[in-house]
Amino acid sequence: EAGVVQSPRYKIIEKKQPVAFWCNPISGHNTLYWYLQNLGQGPELLIRYENEEAVDDSQLPKDRFSAERLKGVDSTLKIQPAELGDSAVYLCASSLDSGGIDNEQFFGPGTRLTVL
């Protein structure tokens, strides 16, 4: 079974340019997450979707970040315009929609963004 797919794996852009990341979760997983991971730190949640609804976007910097999951399957995270401080790894994860112990999150390999 395919895991969480992310593209691109690497992206280098100049500041003030827009950038988009794409994620395809594991088939059947209703919950999708976007995380940001800075060097030497653990992942930090940006947004969580249950199907197509964003149920937790409290940590998403809405002035420049946006996300969508239109059909409740794949998702896109966008930054416009990018700033130097946005350089990080952007991770996507998915899980079965369960509130119990079966809430293991499966992570993709991430997209490493470098803003010059």
Add this chain to the structure above:
Amino acid sequence: LAKTTQPISMDSYEGQEVNITCSHNNIATNDYITWYQQFPSQGPRFIIQGYKTKVTNEVASLFIPADRKSSTLSLPRVSLSDTAVYYCLVGNSGYALNFGKGTSLLVTP
């Protein structure tokens, strides 16, 4: 979410047992304890989860004392490939995981 405290780094030799302890003094009654592993250039990977006493799977064991204010991840006979960052998370939902900085484990020959 309960705050967790774990060592920043640990070193071990191949073949040794490694125990990583995580403190979570304000764990809630309905919180679970979950450990993830992350290799360089990869996303975190679920290792083990427990609520109380002991849980064992093919990768690790998780020991949780009766007061649940701490937990210990035990990796038996580590190999070089166990070099990774290990995160301890506490919560009652898998949705908003607080990863913290984790413990960087280095295994050497």
